[in-house]
Amino acid sequence: DAGVTQSPTHLIKTRGQHVTLRCSPISGHKSVSWYQQVLGQGPQFIFQYYEKEERGRGNFPDRFSARQFPNYSSELNVNALLLGDSALYLCASSPRQGLNTEAFFGQGTRLTVV
């Protein structure tokens, strides 16, 4: 079975631009979360979606938004990019929304803002 897939794997954007990152969860998984991992730090929670509804939001500005589609895939959008948005963006999926479920992570999208 395919794991969590993210696209693109790398991209370079200019300050002020907009970016869309995509994530396909493991087949049958209905929950998708997004994390930002700045170099040298642990991942920081951005959003969680379950059954196409936002179920959690981290401490990120409104420039960050996301959505989940009927097939449970997800997009993360970031507007008005800043240099500080440069990071590895990780998508994670889980089969359900539950306390004892581990999250399965994709390989990430490396975003560089110049």
Place this chain on the structure above:
Amino acid sequence: AQSVAQPEDQVNVAEGNPLTVKCTYSVSGNPYLFWYVQYPNRGLQFLLKYITGDNLVKGSYGFEAEFNKSQTSFHLKKPSALVSDSALYFCAVRPFNNAGNMLTFGGGTRLMVKP
């Protein structure tokens, strides 16, 4: 708010020796604890989790972790380290009142296993 501390930025160990990667946490109520490993240019791979039950949890690749409620710790251990274990290790906590996937991660510990 919950938090996770990994007090060592790097742990060095010789191949064949036991290893320990330390993790302490702060959370309201019962914690749900996880260890993940990250290889270069890769996402996170799940190693093991503690939800309830035995304080010693066994996971993938021969790793295990010991939950200590009184010390609020969840240290990762392996009896005999391999060079291929060299990677970045993250401890994470999920509060009991969060049924979603929100994980709070520590800053990571780089494990270097030398031949």
